[in-house]
Structure formats: C-alpha cells, structure tokens
Amino acid sequence: MHSFKKILRTSLLFLLIIAVISVALMEAYFRSERDYFQDGSERAALAGTLDTVFLGASHAYRAFDPTVIDPILGTHSYNLSGALMSMRSRLLLLQEEVSRNPVKTVVLEVSFNTMSRVRRNEGIEGDLYTMSRLDRFSDRVSFFFGFYFDEWPDVYYKFVSEGVNVLASRIKGQFVQKKGDRRFGFVPTGPGNYKFTDNYQSIYRTRWKWINESVDEENLSCLDQITALCKEKNIELILVTTPISKEQLCSYGDYDVPYRWYCQYAEAQGLRYVDFNLYKEKETLFPDSEMFFDTLHLNTEGAERFSRLFAELEQRMRSGEDLSDQFYDSYAGLAETWGLQ
Amino acid sequence: MSILSVTFLLFVAGLLIVYYLVPKKIQWCVLLAASMLFYCLGGWRSVGFVIGTALVSWACALGIQKKADAQKAYLKEHKADLDKAQKDAYKTQMKRSRRRLLMLCLVFCVALLAFFKYTRFLLAQFGAESSAFGIWADDAIRLLLPLGISFYTFQTVGYVVDVYWGKVKAERNPLKVLLFTSFFPQITQGPISTWSDLACQLFAEHRLDYTNYVRGAERMIWGFFKKMVVANIVAGYVKDVFTNYPQYAGLTALAGAFYYSVQIYADFSGYMDIVCGLCQMLGIRLTENFDRPYFSKSVAEYWRRWHSSLGAWFKTYIYYPIAVSRWNQRLGKWAKQRLGKAFGDYLPATLALVLVWFTTGLWHGASWAYIAWGGVNGLFIIVSMWMERPFAKVKNLLHINESAWLWRAFQVLRTFILVTFIKVLPEVGTLRQGLGLWKRIFTEHTIPASLGRLLPFATDHAAFFAAAFGIVLMFAVSLLQRKGSVRELLERRVPYVLRLLLFAVLFFLIVYFGVPASGGIGGFLYAQF
Secondary structure (H helix, E strand, O other): OHHHHHHHHHHHHHHHHHHHHHHHHHHHHHOOOOOHHHHHHHHHHHOOOOOEEEEOOHHHHOOOOHHHHHHHHOOOEEEOOOOOOOHHHHHHHHHHHHHHOOOOEEEEEOOOOOOOOOHHHHOOHHHHHHHHHOOOHHHHHHHHOOOOHHHHHHHHHHHHHHHHHHHHHHHOOOOOOOOOOOEOOEOOOOOOOOOOOOOHHHHHHOOOEOOOOOOOHHHHHHHHHHHHHHHHOOOEEEEEEOOOOHHHHHHEOOOHHHHHHHHHHHHHHOOEEEEHHHEOOHHHHOOHHHHEOOOOOEOHHHHHHHHHHHHHHHHHHHOOOOOHHHEOOOHHHHHHHHOOO | OOOOOHHHHHHHHHHHHHHHHOOHHHHHHHHHHHHHHHHHHHHHHHHHHHHHHHHHHHHHHHHHHHHHHHHHHHHHHOOOOOOHHHHHHHHHHHHHHHHHHHHHHHHHHHHHHHHHHHHHHHHHHOOOOHHHHOHHHOHHHHHHOOOOHHHHHHHHHHHHHHHHOOOOOOOOOHHHHHHHHHOHHHHOOOOOOOHHHHHHHHOOOOOOOHHHHHHHHHHHHHHHHHHHHHHHHHHHHHHHHHHHHHHOOHHHHHHHHHHHHHHHHHHHHHHHHHHHHHHHHOOOOOOOOOOOHHHOOOHHHHHHHOOHHHHHHHHHHHHHHHHOOHHHHHHHHHHHHHHOHHHHHHHHHHHHHHHHHHHHHHHHOOOHHHHHHHHHHHHHHHHHHHOHHHHHHHHHHOOOOOOOHHHHHHHHHHHHHHHHHHHHOOOOOOHHHHHHHHHHHOOOOOOOOOHHHHOOOOOOHHHHHHHHHHHHHHHHHHHHHOOOOHHHHHHHHOOHHHHHHHHHHHHHHHHHHHHHHOOOOOOOHHHHO
C-alpha cells in the first residue's frame, strides 16, 4: 500500500508537470501568428451584438465580407468560416455564438463536396483551425476529445511543436504577431497568381473528376442538428453555394447531383437555398482571371463584389421579390448555355 | 501494435493495472493474455505458428523429461539386477529415444524458420522466381511471416535442448511454455532468454514496488528518447548516404557509416531499454543485451557485449557442442600431432567459429551480404585468436603497457571503426552495394569546405543538433555506467522534483523531435531479423 501511494504520487506529479508545460505550449500555439487563432477574443468582445453569422469552409472564408454586407443589410455579422471546416465544427461554432448572441440569420455555405467529404479521411488540419478559434480553454479541451483517438498524438504533437516554435521565436525576438487585413472573420486573399485556362471545351470533354454522390452520415447528422437548432431558436437558416471558377465547374462531372440534394433538403426543411454558380450574371460578374484567387476561391475584389451581390439579392428577397428567373434551373442548363458538349 | 504508439502505452497502462490487481497466483495468466493480444494485434494470421511452436516444444520437452525420469527410476529400481553393460545399453537406448524427440522438435522449429526466412533466398539461388510457385511462395510467405519467429524459435529450441541436457526440468503446463515462447516484450527483438533465466520470474508472484516502477518508467523514457530522437533522426541521414553514396565524397560516406553505427545502437538498445523498463515495472528482470559495446577493445569482446543474449545462445547451443564434439576433438589431436600445438589448440575452435558465424549471418538475413557480414566478423575473431601469441610477443617487444589509457583508447577506437565497417556491409542493399560504399569511403578525399558540405543531408539544423545532443548524452551515460546504474546515481544525487522535471524534458524532446522523425521510420531495425 505504501508503494502504491508513492507510485500514485509520483505518477500524478509527473503528469501534472507534463500537463502544465503542455498547457503553456498550447497557449503559446493559440497565440501564434495564424489568422484564425486571434479571433476568439474578438468574438468574445462582440458577444451580445452579432445577429448574422456565416459558416462554411474556405469558399465562405474567402467570400463573405461583413464590412460590405452589414451596411447594406443593416446587420452585425461575423464570418466564422475556416479552411477545411467540417460540418461538426460548423455546428460547434454555431452553438457557441448562438448561446451568447441574438442571432437571427445563419448563412451556411454548402459546396459540391460539403456533404460527401469524410472528416476521417481529411486529417486533423481543419479541426485544428476550429479548435484554435474556440475562446475558452474548457471548450478546447472538450473539442480535443472529439478528435479520433488515433489522431490524438498528432494533435498533441502539433500543440507542442508549434508552441515550442512560438516560444523560441519570442525568445529570439523574431516573433511577429501577424495582424492581417481581417474583417470580422473575413480574410482577403489578395490577387493570386493562378493561370486560368480559356479552353473550357477541352476541360469539359476530358473532365475526369466526378463528384462523390454519397452523403456522409456524420455530415448529415450535423446538418440536421444545425437546422434543428435554428428552428428551435427561431433563426433563419439559408444554404448558400458560393461562386467557384468556370474552370472548376467545367472540370467536374455532375454538379447537379449535390445541387439537387441541397434543393430537396431545403424544400423538405423549409429553408432557402441559393446557388450563386447558377446566377445568370455570374460569368459576367465573376470572370475567372479577374475575380478568383484560384479555381475554388474568390480573390479580394471578387469577395467584395460577391458580398455586395449577396447582400443586395438578400435585401430584394427579404422584400418579397421573386428572383428565381435570375438563376438557371440546373448545371446541365448552365453547361448548355456555355455551349459545352 | 507498434511499440512507438499511444496504443502501446495505453496497453501497458492497462496491463499494469490488471497485473497488480489480480491475485498474484494468476499474474502469469495476465501476461499470457497480454502476449496473445499483442501478438494477434501484430498479425493474427500467424498466431497459429507461435502456438504450434510452443505446443511442439512443450510436448517434446515433456517427452524427453518423462524418458529421463523413467530411465532414472528404472535404473534405481534395477540397480542390483543389471550389470554395467546392460545399464549402458539401456542408457544408450533411452538416449536415442530422447534424441529422436529432440530432433523432431528441432526439425519442426528450424523448418518453419527456414521456410519463412529462406525460401525466397534459396529459390533465387536456383534461378527460380518465387512468384512462379504461385501465391504460396511469395505473397503468402510475406503475409504469414510470424512476428519474431527468429527470436522465439531460438528461445524455444534453447529450452528443449536444456531439458535434453538435463539443465532444466520440463514444464508440465503448456500454457506456461506458451507464455515463455510468446512473452510480448521480447518476442519481436529479444533478448533471447533461457528457461532458467526467465521462467522463474514469469511465474513468480510480484508485488507492486515503488523502486521497480519508477526505475522501469525512467528506463522506458530513456529508451524512447534513444529510439525516437537519436536513432530515427540519424536514420534519415543514413538512408540518404546509403542511397546516394556514389554521389558523395569519401568523408561524407564515412560519416554516413558512423551514423549507421549510432543509429543501430540507439535503435536496438533503445528498444531494449523500453522493454527492460517495462519488465522492471512488472517486477521481471529481463536478460540484458548490451554492455556498452562501443567501449570494447576487440571484435570478440564487442560480440560479447552487443546483443549478448544471441551471442550466448550461439555459444551454448552451437559453438560448445561443436567445439567439444568427439570428431572435432579428434581432429584437434590429429592437427596437434601433424601440424603443431597451435593448430591442435585452435583448429576445433576455428571450425566451430566458422559454423557459428555462418549461421549468425544467415540468422540476421537471407542474403549473401549477411553471409559475408558473418564471414568478416568470424574472420576477424578467428585471425585475432590465431594471432594472439604473435601479437603478445610484438607487444612485449615494443614495451606496450596494456593498462595505459592511451593504449586502451586506441583499442576501443580501432574496434569501433572495424565494427562500423563490418556493420554497413549488408545494410546498404546488396553485397555489391556494401562493397561499393567501402570503396567510396576510400576514394575522393576532398576535404569539404564546411560542415554543410560534409553532412549535406543534415538540412534541419534543430533536428541535427538534437541528435548530436542525444549522441553526447548517450556517450556520457555510457561513461557513467562504468561506475554503476545511472538511475541509482540520479536517485542519490538529484532531488526528487528535479528528477521528474528532467524526465519531463526528455518527454518533450521525444515529442518535439522524435515524433516527426518517427513518421516514416517508425520500425525497429532488429525487428527485420
């Protein structure tokens, strides 16, 4: 018994030392220079004022600019999106904001692979970004346990290594707190240097990528929970597909599969769904080489233009105007107008 | 299940809890269950082979024991009735039947080992592609290759031979023999224990002991540090040099060879520290495999201090039986009469050593490179044995003081260089490539203008310095070990909390440097043998 007590004391003390150092490194990590890691405190300061939130992956992170949208709609919005953000992360961030803000509108970005992406296969990166956006230590700890068990060492390693790197750069006096051009969660990309093609016919003919049709159960469950939460709190939930480049649209197989799925889901749940790739003026407003950073993400100018378009159309829809004639019915119809075969 | 995984640590934590909670009489059953679980997680398809080997060994050993007991009882009972000739005839008859059982066991175990390890090599020698023999000769061998077959085969063979020689009593319980065969800390890379060393500890009752627990845990952390920080970082450099040696200058190739010596020591001894530490936490003292081998003064001494359990096995079960066999002794006498005293003294031992090093080479790998590696090792040991007397005369003539530290340092350095050259021979790839690296080391001796040119592979400076720090630390620990256990020294000299902090620092070094280095090079070198 004496040995047992001594062993217990030594083990606990050792674990305590490890835990204290780990927490210190984790805090250093969360205060490092990544854009994402700095908005937890900003959102905490805005608590009680936000009435609109944008949720999504990198398409949305680079698309919804609250500083453009708010003056038009008269809202106080925040862009909660982040690269590789899983549906579960969107749910958790939404829960956090809904619990402390009078949220009236949630704009949920859904793209061609949002529902078919499998978090298990994508690795920890997206969830790490989300974790770093959580403001409270306890929330991060509980989020940590949401990672798959075999991912724990990688997550822990990420904390330790990044934390040590930040501490080392601080000790060397080389640490720079990167304060990018952040606008309530929206971070502009800059112009980008992707070389877009104009030979769409050739891409369309040889399109080799096909959209995975199966909907991941975990994604569906999280989407259902987001819908239920919005209904419970009397929040309007709008599903939005942000514009992607024409080159990207030509290179995939059948965008109508996810499009139809979102239409049916929205109809069944009584939600609005807007796909901006099917907006008839899309090609005129968002030419690839001028408005896109790469094939999937809008550049700064594109994001500003899209944010304005989104806000204006939203305003008109809220006033009861029917805008369905401004959108194509399907991607097949869109391809037809492009003359692609 | 990889030993370098969180799953393994949780497995160990669970085992420790259950092991010390259950009644002490069934602690060995917990070890058996854990070993089977560990084995199944490593490849359930081959679990039948380890069970089969254990059962055959158990049955043969028991049969041998029964015959030996029966012989003893018969002779005791008929002490007065039998004359010497009758007794001798009976003994011979019984010995023959015991030997049949021993041979049965040896053939079974060695045939399995040979099938899995050497089929492809043998087929290649006869110009046959293994794939021509269908799935069984290629994919199935790879698929079914039992985890640790080289290690557990030698261990069980040693047990049955010991029973045959009457050194130990055969175990009646087959499950106990199965535990001895499959004890998970040692199944993948040894040490190869004898029944008399290990069994009494496996089946003894163990109390939770603070000193064992703490020292075991400390040793495990040290082992993880050696493997993950030193061996795995250095492994990247070694791989680079071994792959690209034709493009590198001689000195860079030489540095790569020395790094390999560091890597294999940190890798293998790191593993031993992990498993010995784990066993110490369980109250079990595992046979030690290393005794600061790079401080050896000759190749023969090096092999007594490096992987010593394997060396002891070869010595006990191959070297001695051959060296003292009747035909070999007769050969020695013949050589003494015809060729002189030196021949008479050394020839039997030389023949035994040739066989030992041939089999040692084959045991390490089924390739000509490993056979050559065994041959070169054997050659150095045999030559130094034959030259012992002439060398002694030369040393006398030159008035060399063998106890002077400078002479000892020279011997240590010479041995380290020799074993490094021998070690790399089979590791580059084929024998031709191994010889190619040797050649490269002795060509193009331009002195690099900077450390970066000398070690072009060390691009990550932080990792390089971490490995260098680890190497210096390992060297310092080895020096301190001359005076006794470093952990005991720490206990005496370093305050409790500071000691915990020290191991916490090691823990974070492992996470920071070891985890990325272990990404692609997670396995242990000796597991391939």
